[in-house]
Amino acid sequence: MEKATGFMKALKCRECGREYPLTANHVCEFDFGPLEVVYDYDRIKIALTREVIQSRPKSMWRYRELLPIAHEPTVGREVGFTPLIKADRLARRFGIRELWIKNDTVNYPTLSFKDRVVSVALSRARELGFTTVACASTGNLANSVAANAAAAGLKAYVFIPSDLEQGKIVNSLVYGATVVAIKGHYDEVNRLCAEIAGKYQWAFVNVNMRPYYAEGSKSMGFEILEQSGWKIPKHTVVPMASGSLLTKIHKSYQEAAKLGLVSEAKYHIHGAQPTGCSPISVAQKAGLDFFKPVKPNTIAKSLAIGTPADGFYALKVMKETNGHADDVSDDLIRQGIKDLAECEGIFCETAGGVTVAVAKKLIASGRIPTNDSAVLCITGNGLKTLDAVVGHVGETREIRPSLREFEGLLEAENRSVNA
Numbered sequence: 001m002e003k004a005t006g007f008m009k010a011l012k013c014r015e016c017g018r019e020y021p022l023t024a025n026h027v028c029e030f031d032f033g034p035l036e037v038v039y040d041y042d043r044i045k046i047a048l049t050r051e052v053i054q055s056r057p058k059s060m061w062r063y064r065e066l067l068p069i070a071h072e073p074t075v076g077r078e079v080g081f082t083p084l085i086k087a088d089r090l091a092r093r094f095g096i097r098e099l100w101i102k103n104d105t106v107n108y109p110t111l112s113f114k115d116r117v118v119s120v121a122l123s124r125a126r127e128l129g130f131t132t133v134a135c136a137s138t139g140n141l142a143n144s145v146a147a148n149a150a151a152a153g154l155k156a157y158v159f160i161p162s163d164l165e166q167g168k169i170v171n172s173l174v175y176g177a178t179v180v181a182i183k184g185h186y187d188e189v190n191r192l193c194a195e196i197a198g199k200y201q202w203a204f205v206n207v208n209m210r211p212y213y214a215e216g217s218k219s220m221g222f223e224i225l226e227q228s229g230w231k232i233p234k235h236t237v238v239p240m241a242s243g244s245l246l247t248k249i250h251k252s253y254q255e256a257a258k259l260g261l262v263s264e265a266k267y268h269i270h271g272a273q274p275t276g277c278s279p280i281s282v283a284q285k286a287g288l289d290f291f292k293p294v295k296p297n298t299i300a301k302s303l304a305i306g307t308p309a310d311g312f313y314a315l316k317v318m319k320e321t322n323g324h325a326d327d328v329s330d331d332l333i334r335q336g337i338k339d340l341a342e343c344e345g346i347f348c349e350t351a352g353g354v355t356v357a358v359a360k361k362l363i364a365s366g367r368i369p370t371n372d373s374a375v376l377c378i379t380g381n382g383l384k385t386l387d388a389v390v391g392h393v394g395e396t397r398e399i400r401p402s403l404r405e406f407e408g409l410l411e412a413e414n415r416s417v418n419a
């Protein structure tokens, strides 16, 4: 009897098109091209209508036919369907007609968009019979693998660069995962993990499970479409580390149009990076199809990938959609975090600061016209990267518990406002 594969057909090489069985495998043995999941869209079109989607619980799994699992999800059933916020005050500050915030700072359970990719990778890993899971991470992935593995009763090894923020490290350790801190940057962590994955029978979510893992990012795009009233937004600004999320937002818009869930429309996907690690945006701005690897040096550690695995494909998506990339300094990243917090009451991590600050730049330069509407993908929570903003967000006013002292403080404040 044939093994059930749900709505998946095969893994397929993005370069030569050769097909492979749906196992834990990520690379073509002929040309080392990345493998991608292929679906049976004819069957999906019959099964998945707007009405079916809207009748389901509010999680990322309401689009399950377009996610790479054979059976019902067993890990992270509550992940996703985060709010899409109309950001009027931020729009006014940036001088644009309409801004929307896709707010994955409140994703479940570990407060970043990585819960989307991990719930898919671990559900699929279980289907394939794995009992140990692992990842190479810039922080949020480690948090999510550790938490979701704990809840699923899977053993977890997470590998991180040793210089990560305390918040990211504690958020992995607390779940009981084995946290391996490598003295090196992410690209070295990743290289080691590729070696380990070749030797041990573990499901490495972003190595041998990468084709399944990466598809989880599409759910952010499907939610944006549904929450926009089944319309493709004119502009979407996406942070880039490996570049995977950006390519999958694009894929989600394409799939939804192909299935008739939204009508075809012209749209632009823009990419955001920190200047201290901007191989993709530097290449995009120079009009190149290929990036040059860099050594990261930025406060946006979650985006610090100097050799982005999907950089080439991210450049292609921006070219195809007439999108732009840009990058911003550490100071502008902090300002971006403050802009979003002060205008909308949302505290994002450094990657969110990158996205907000790049959006501001693209609006100011006219690349996002001020009479248009844009969605910003805010991917992680500020409580995990406090180190980056401590000392930059003002200071507490300390007084003794006395009304007189408080009134003195108010007077001083009024004097400085009127001065």
Ligand SMILES: *Cc1c(COP(=O)(O)O)cnc(C)c1O
Residues within 6 Å of the ligand: 112, 113, 114, 140, 141, 239, 240, 241, 242, 243, 244, 245, 246, 302, 303, 349, 351, 352, 379, 380
């Ligand atoms: C991982 C991550 C991203 C982007 O990841 P890609 O590798 O480009 O898919 C964006 N924001 C945050 C907070 C992340 O943790």
Ligand SMILES: [Zn+2]
Residues within 6 Å of the ligand: 013, 014, 015, 016, 017, 018, 028, 029, 030, 031, 032, 033
């Ligand atoms: Zn190939």
